[in-house]
Amino acid sequence: MNIKKIFGNVALYITALVTLVACGTSGSGGSHIVGDYKDLPNFNKVAKPKNGGTLTLATEKPIAVWNILSSAGTINDYVDVLNNSFRGVYYQTADNKMVLNQDLMESATRINTDPQTIEYKIKQNAVWSDGNPINIDDFKYMWNMMNGRDESIDVATTVGYNNIKSIEAKDGDSKDVIVTFDKPYSEWQGLFGNLYPSKGDWTHPAGAKSEGDTWSNLMTKNPPLNTSNGPYMLKEAKSDGTLMTFEKNPKWYGKEKPHFNKLVFRTITEAQQAFLALQNKELDVLPSQSEVDTVKQLEGMPQSRINYQIAPSTAFELVQLNLKNNNLSDIALRKAIFTIINRDEIIARTEGQVSKETKKANSLVYMPYSGTNYQDHYSSLYGNGNIEQAKKILQDAGYTHIGEAGNLTNKDNKKVDTMRLRYTVGNATRATSTGLIKDALSKLGINVDIITTDQLGKTLSGKDPQHGFDMIIYGIQGIPGLEASGIHDALHTADNTSANYGSYSNPDVDKLLDDALVQTDKAKLASDLNQADQLVANDAYMLPLYVKNSILAFDKSVANVRLGGWTYTANQEFWGKR
Amino acid sequence: MLVYVLMRLLFSVIVLIVASIFIFWLSNLALDPLSNLRAKHPAPTHAMIAQQEHRLYLDRPIIERYFLWIRGILHGDFGPSAQSGYDIGQHLGSAFKVTINLLWVSILLSILLSIIIGVMGAVKHGTWIDKFFNNSNFILYAVPVFYLALLIKIFAININVFFQNVTGSDITLFAVTGDSTPGITGNIFTTLPDTISHMILPTIVLTIVNVTVWSRYERASMLDILGSDFIRCVRSRGLSKFTIIRHALRSSLITFITVVTLELASLLSGAIITETVFSWNGMGSFFVNSLHNSDIYAISSWLLLTSAIIILFNFIADLMYSKIDPRIGRG
Numbered sequence: 001m002n003i004k005k006i007f008g009n010v011a012l013y014i015t016a017l018v019t020l021v022a023c024g025t026s027g028s029g030g031s032h033i034v035g036d037y038k039d040l041p042n043f044n045k046v047a048k049p050k051n052g053g054t055l056t057l058a059t060e061k062p063i064a065v066w067n068i069l070s071s072a073g074t075i076n077d078y079v080d081v082l083n084n085s086f087r088g089v090y091y092q093t094a095d096n097k098m099v100l101n102q103d104l105m106e107s108a109t110r111i112n113t114d115p116q117t118i119e120y121k122i123k124q125n126a127v128w129s130d131g132n133p134i135n136i137d138d139f140k141y142m143w144n145m146m147n148g149r150d151e152s153i154d155v156a157t158t159v160g161y162n163n164i165k166s167i168e169a170k171d172g173d174s175k176d177v178i179v180t181f182d183k184p185y186s187e188w189q190g191l192f193g194n195l196y197p198s199k200g201d202w203t204h205p206a207g208a209k210s211e212g213d214t215w216s217n218l219m220t221k222n223p224p225l226n227t228s229n230g231p232y233m234l235k236e237a238k239s240d241g242t243l244m245t246f247e248k249n250p251k252w253y254g255k256e257k258p259h260f261n262k263l264v265f266r267t268i269t270e271a272q273q274a275f276l277a278l279q280n281k282e283l284d285v286l287p288s289q290s291e292v293d294t295v296k297q298l299e300g301m302p303q304s305r306i307n308y309q310i311a312p313s314t315a316f317e318l319v320q321l322n323l324k325n326n327n328l329s330d331i332a333l334r335k336a337i338f339t340i341i342n343r344d345e346i347i348a349r350t351e352g353q354v355s356k357e358t359k360k361a362n363s364l365v366y367m368p369y370s371g372t373n374y375q376d377h378y379s380s381l382y383g384n385g386n387i388e389q390a391k392k393i394l395q396d397a398g399y400t401h402i403g404e405a406g407n408l409t410n411k412d413n414k415k416v417d418t419m420r421l422r423y424t425v426g427n428a429t430r431a432t433s434t435g436l437i438k439d440a441l442s443k444l445g446i447n448v449d450i451i452t453t454d455q456l457g458k459t460l461s462g463k464d465p466q467h468g469f470d471m472i473i474y475g476i477q478g479i480p481g482l483e484a485s486g487i488h489d490a491l492h493t494a495d496n497t498s499a500n501y502g503s504y505s506n507p508d509v510d511k512l513l514d515d516a517l518v519q520t521d522k523a524k525l526a527s528d529l530n531q532a533d534q535l536v537a538n539d540a541y542m543l544p545l546y547v548k549n550s551i552l553a554f555d556k557s558v559a560n561v562r563l564g565g566w567t568y569t570a571n572q573e574f575w576g577k578r
Numbered sequence: 579m580l581v582y583v584l585m586r587l588l589f590s591v592i593v594l595i596v597a598s599i600f601i602f603w604l605s606n607l608a609l610d611p612l613s614n615l616r617a618k619h620p621a622p623t624h625a626m627i628a629q630q631e632h633r634l635y636l637d638r639p640i641i642e643r644y645f646l647w648i649r650g651i652l653h654g655d656f657g658p659s660a661q662s663g664y665d666i667g668q669h670l671g672s673a674f675k676v677t678i679n680l681l682w683v684s685i686l687l688s689i690l691l692s693i694i695i696g697v698m699g700a701v702k703h704g705t706w707i708d709k710f711f712n713n714s715n716f717i718l719y720a721v722p723v724f725y726l727a728l729l730i731k732i733f734a735i736n737i738n739v740f741f742q743n744v745t746g747s748d749i750t751l752f753a754v755t756g757d758s759t760p761g762i763t764g765n766i767f768t769t770l771p772d773t774i775s776h777m778i779l780p781t782i783v784l785t786i787v788n789v790t791v792w793s794r795y796e797r798a799s800m801l802d803i804l805g806s807d808f809i810r811c812v813r814s815r816g817l818s819k820f821t822i823i824r825h826a827l828r829s830s831l832i833t834f835i836t837v838v839t840l841e842l843a844s845l846l847s848g849a850i851i852t853e854t855v856f857s858w859n860g861m862g863s864f865f866v867n868s869l870h871n872s873d874i875y876a877i878s879s880w881l882l883l884t885s886a887i888i889i890l891f892n893f894i895a896d897l898m899y900s901k902i903d904p905r906i907g908r909g
Contacts, residue, residue, distance in 0.1 A: 056760060062859065062867065064661040064669075071615060071622055071630070072661045151625050154662055156618075220663025236761075240672050242859045243760055264760040268857045269866060277755040277857065280735045281748060455609070455872060457616030474617075489621050499621030 031298070034311040035357030037369035037564070040094040043309055046559035049576025054262040055558065057285040057569075058274045062267040063241035067219040069146065069194060074156045080287065080567045081244055081265045085228040088193040089120060090481070094564030094571070096314060096369045098189055098481035103254035104134065104229070110188070113520045115165070116181040118188055124175060125253045128197045129228045135174035140167050141198035145215050154216040159485045160185045163518075184518040186525045190482040193566075195229060202227045231258040231573035242267040252573075259576030272297070275553070278306060284558050287568055290354045290549035291429065298553055308553040310354060311563040312369070314478040316361035317351075317430075317545040319437065322502045324462075325470045327416045332397030334540035335382070337471075339393060340440045342385025347546050349436060350429045354549050361544035364476075364491075364536060365483050365529045368547060373483075373526040377537040378544060387443055394444065401445055408445030418447040419470040422459055425452035430473050433545070437471070460501040472501075475548060483529055484516040491536055504541045586896050590889045597885040602644045602878050609872040611636070611660035634658050634875075647875065651882070657875030666876045670864060670883065676757060677860035680853065681845055684781045688788035689838060693827075695789065696796025696834075700804060701823060711793065719790040727783045727855040734779055752779055755857045780856045784849060788841065795837045799830040832899060839895035843888040 034040055059081060065073040068082050089108050090098050100108055106121035126134040148158030165182035185191075197203055202224045208214040223237035223244070231254060232246035246263040268274040268283070275297050277283040288294050290310065298308045319341065321328050328334055343360055351358045359368050360383070362376035394402050398411025408416040421437060423430035431450075438448040448471075453459040456474060459467040479486040489499035493510050509532045516528035536542065552563045560574040611634055615622055628637075635643045635658070647657050656666035699708045718726070734752035741751055753759065753776040762772050803809060803826040812822055850862030857863075861880070868876035 054761070061870075064659070064664040064867075064871075067663070070662060071618075071626055072663075074618065148623075151629065154626075154629070156622075158623075217663055220661075221665065240669050240859055242756075245761055262761065266756065266760055267859065268755060269863060270854050270857065273755065273855060273857050276731060276735060280738055280754050281742075281750055282753060282755045282759075455613035457613035457618075458610040461616040 032307070032309050033355050033357055034309060034563075035355070037095045037312060040096075040311055040562060040564040043094075043311075043562040044307070044554075044558075044560060045562075046576070046578055049259050049559040049574070049578065051259045051576065053260055053577055054264060055260045055284050055575060056264045056266060056282070058268050058277070058283050058287070059265050060267070060269060060271070060274075062269075063223075063237075063244065065220045066223050066241075067215065069156055069196070070154045070216065070220050071156050072154075073220065076567075080569050082224070082234075083194065083567050084230040084569055084572055085224060085233060085246075086194040086196055087230045088195050089191070090189045090193060091570060092480060092565040094562055096367075096480045096564065108189070110520070111178075113184070116184040116188070116520060118179045118181075119170065120177040120179065120192075122175045122177065123253070126229070127251050127253060128200065129226055129233045129249045129251050130197075130200055131251060132197065132199050133174070134195065134229055136167065136169045136177045137174070137198035138195050139177050139179070139192060141203070141211075142192055142195060143167055144211065145196075150212050152216065153212040154220075157485075159488075160187065160191045164191075184520050186517055186519045186522075187482045187485050190479075190485065197227060197229070200227055201225075230254075231256075232263055254573060256573045258573040263572065263575075275301070278553055278555070281305075281555070283555075285552070285554045285561050287563075288551040288553065290351065290551050292353045293428075294551055295354050298551070301553075305556060306553055307556045308551060309563055310549050310551050312355075312357070312359065312547045313550040313563075314367060314369075314480055315475050315548045316367065316478060317433070317473060317475050317548060318361070318364070319543040319545065320472050320474070320502050321541060322462075322468075322470050322472075323541070324503050325417075325419070327410070327419075328470060330397070330410065331540060332393055332399070333410075333416065336390040336393040336444060337441060337446070338382035338540050338543045339384070339386055340390035340444060341383055341437055341543060342440060343383035343543075343545055345385060346433050346436050350432050351546050351549060354551075358549060359547045361547050363530075363533050364542055364544055365487050365533045366526075367478050367480070370480065370483075373530070375530045375533070377530070377534045381537055382540070382543055383545075385440065390444060403443060404445045405442065406445065406447040416446055418449055420468065421448045421450050421471045421473070422453050422469040423450070423473045424456050425454045433473055437473075462501070473545075484513070484519075484525060487529070487532075488513045488517060491532065491541075502541060504536070504539070506535055506539060509535050583897065586893055590893050594882075594886055594889050597889075598648065598882050599644065601881040601885065602647060603640065605874045605878045605881070606640055606643070609874050609877070611872050611874050613872045614660070630662075633662070634660065647878065651879070656879040659876055660871050660873040664873075664876075666873075666879055670876070670879055673859065673861050673864035674883070676858055677849060677853070677862070679757060680777070680780055680849060680858055680860055681784065683777060684784035684788065685842065685845065687781065687785045688792060691785065691789045692792035692796050692838075693834070695793040696830075697800055697823060697827065699793065699797040700800035701819075703801060711797075715790045715794060718786050723783070723787055723851045724855065726786065727780075727852055730779055730783055731855060751775065754779060757858050780849075780852050780858065783852050783855075784845070788845070792834070792838055792841070796830060796834045799833040800826060803829045835898050836895055839891045839898070840888075843884075843891040 032043060034043060059077040061075060061077040063078050063081060065078065067073045068078050087101055087104060089101060089105055091101050093099055104123060104126050106123055108118060108120050111117050111119045122134055128134060143161055143164055145153055146155050146158055146161040147164060148162045163181045163183045163185040164179055166180045168178050170176040170178050202219060202222065203214060205214065205218060208218060223234055225234050225237065227233065228249045231249055231252045233249040234244060235247045236245040244265040248258050248261065252258065268277055271288060271294065274283065274286050278286050279301055321334055323329055347358050347360065362378045363374060366374040368374055391402050399408060401407040401409045410416060421434050423434050434450045438450055441448050453467055455467060459469055459472065462468055491504060491509055492500060492513050493505040512528045512532040516525050519525040519528060550563050552561065552568055554561050557578050559576050559578045560571060562568065612627060612630055615627065615630060631637050635646055650657055654667060656670065659666050695711050699711050702708050731754050734754060738750050738752055742748060757776050759772050762769060809822060809826055812825055850865065853860045853862035865880050868880060
């Protein structure tokens with residue numbers, strides 16, 4: 001044998017060997033698919049985890065904006081990291097119930113309905129990490145920043161805060177706060193969900209121009225070091241926002257004392273690389289978007305090391321129509337389109353492959369976890385893929401050439417134009433969904449152009465004709481406990497936001513939405529929203545598709561991490577080693 | 579020579595100015611920095627949108643925006659970010675530092691290995707040594723960078739898992755994420771092993787990627803020189819092989835320097851794939867994040883910086899060229 005020839009080709013052998021070894025180790029990852037919201041609080045539960053150690057968690061985006069209540073700060077990754085340094089009056093449990101924060105508050109009670117007046121009693125031992133008491137000053141500070149009276153202050157929302165008339169201390173007790181509204185706000189429990197300190201270096205640095213300027217500029221630029229009313233406080237933050245280290249807050253007043261000594265959040269932008277880091281023990285916890293590839297990757301990880309949870313989130317996918325489109329102004333066409341879309345098929349080919357428990361979303365307002373408030377307004381009307389029914393709707397409306405490719409013609413003898421169906425680029429799930437919708441609509445004779453957009457906001461707002469849409473698939477993040485605030489602008493006719501992307505208008509819906517915002521009776525509020533949702537369903541403006549899932553992968557040695565609530569980090573004082 | 583240098587410098591500045599205009603214009607055409615804000619739920623008010631448009635100068639003509647941006651850069655201000663409060667200059671600077679940290683070892687290694695392999699291949703032309711390096715280069719050149727990086731990464735993880743299972747420890751031999759272990763402090767004996775552990779894999783990837791190309795250039799150039807008249811003359815004078823190689827090497831470096839200098843510039847402007855695979859928060863990561871945020875000033879600043887680096891390295895290549903071959907730059 002020619003040794004030299006062998007050596008000459010040894011590169012081939014090395015490549016083959018590396019490939020084989022790289023493909024070598026695999027296993028069947030453990031999993032827990034949670035199909036029902038009420039099971040969420042018990043997942044991975046350990047009553048007394050061990051103390052000590054450092055927990056390393058992943059974030060997808062580096063923190064560029066440190067003020068999570070500013071317009072650019074309400075990014076999920078930022079909120080996951082920082083939310084718990086600024087705990088507020090109410091919070092969401094893992095099963096999406098809005099409950100009073102009993103570490104911070106004695107009570108929060110509506111003591112009057114006209115005018116609406118809420119009494120907040122703060123616990124005596126509740127203090128900030130610098131020892132300053134949490135009291136009325138913090139409530140007033142939040143109100144001043146978020147009421148929208150100074151338009152130069154950059155806030156994510158003013159809803160609810162702009163209804164407050166005054167904040168006073170009852171009988172001079174700064175821990176007993178009376179908030180009076182000049183206009184009722186039904187979802188007052190969502191107010192003061194995060195409290196910032198009215199004193200301290202972060203919110204009131206020396207030499208600052210004004211509180212508003214600090215809020216909009218300095219607080220977005222500077223990390224809130226050593227500032228917290230939660231179990232942990234931020235001790236170190238890399239200037240590029242890719243690494244944040246939290247240590248125990250020595251002034252933490254809550255019942256459950258934190259177990260880990262440190263929490264480290266590190267940014268890994270590529271999801272695939274984050275999974276490899278988890279496998280390599282460089283990460284302990286990894287939240288992820290629900291995608292089929294993610295699940296496959298998790299299933300390939302060693303069962304002995306990794307566990308993961310798949311659970312329903314508070315977001316849902318929907319199809320929205322643009323009523324500025326001449327053809328879509330005809331309700332019959334809209335109803336036919338929604339009728340022929342087969343939601344079961346879409347789920348089976350997309351989110352259903354992540355979790356077989358994936359539920360259809362049948363309301364724009366309430367989610368399946370919302371208990372008795374949730375009403376199904378869509379199943380009986382649309383989304384069943386019923387071709388005959390869809391054709392009949394069009395026939396009854398005088399349409400002809402139904403089912404002939406691209407030739408569907410309305411009663412005025414005008415052909416229905418090709419529709420632009422958009423989705424966000426790079427989203428494989430939506431690519432599949434749009435493909436299925438295109439196929440379905442072709443059965444009615446409607447041509448569809450599927451076009452991606454890399455600028456969802458520009459597309460939705462219609463700012464640029466090049467980014468316009470006739471139909472679009474996107475997701476809405478539900479906000480449990482704040483349904484009226486969340487949906488109002490999206491469906492209301494004339495508003496001061498651009499959230500009504502499809503130019504929908506129904507005066508009856510407007511009235512119901514307006515009433516819901518100021519309704520003090522919870523049952524009436526739910527009734528208003530459900531009636532509004534039913535009217536919108538009848539108008540065939542939006543078609544909710546399914547509830548999206550979330551995935552959380554973690555090292556098996558970590559206890560009490562789980563999905564659910566506003567953020568998966570909400571119970572961080574309970575985390576610990578098994 | 580001075581005239582040559584000054585002319586090259588002037589030309590470089592003109593190219594940079596023209597590049598900046600194109601960069602800014604194209605970024606503004608392609609992206610809307612308020613796109614993410616508009617898509618928020620609940621949606622921002624019209625007043626909020628108008629406020630942000632004013633902050634980002636979007637209510638002004640593009641020409642005015644360009645001059646504001648350039649004027650800002652000359653004062654160290656890279657423009658307002660789509661993310662309020664985000665300091666583009668500061669983050670671009672730290673991203674640049676991270677990329678340099680990632681690249682400098684691999685660049686040095688690549689230059690050294692490329693010259694060695696190229697010279698060996700040329701001197702031992704046609705032998706098994708030459709064939710070995712040729713085959714290796716072809717195979718590794720054909721493998722996409724992303725695949726190569728992933729392969730090496732997964733290979734390393736499997737070694738780690740094997741080691742941890744055998745020893746029962748939590749020691750990670752090869753780190754695959756970032757440039758250091760979070761929170762690691764201490765003296766050099768603590769931090770150096772950690773740094774090496776993090777750098778070794780991306781360095782291997784980048785070195786392989788560079789060497790497969792550079793060594794080929796050096797080999798071809800060296801072969802060409804070894805066949806030239808002056809080398810025949812040196813050989814006929816009976817000088818040693820080492821002396822012949824030394825003479826040939828200097829001449830062969832002209833092509834090598836040109837290629838390497840141009841490649842260096844493109845290396846510095848990203849190593850995007852390697853940074854992404856190994857989660858280093860450098861220039862590549864900065865660019866990708868800025869793109870996600872439709873941050874036109876951040877993207878424009880990034881593109882301007884990389885253009886400036888490419889132009890600078892071209893300029894340096896020209897100067898070194900004229901130094902190695904004194905005929906260039908005369909008159």
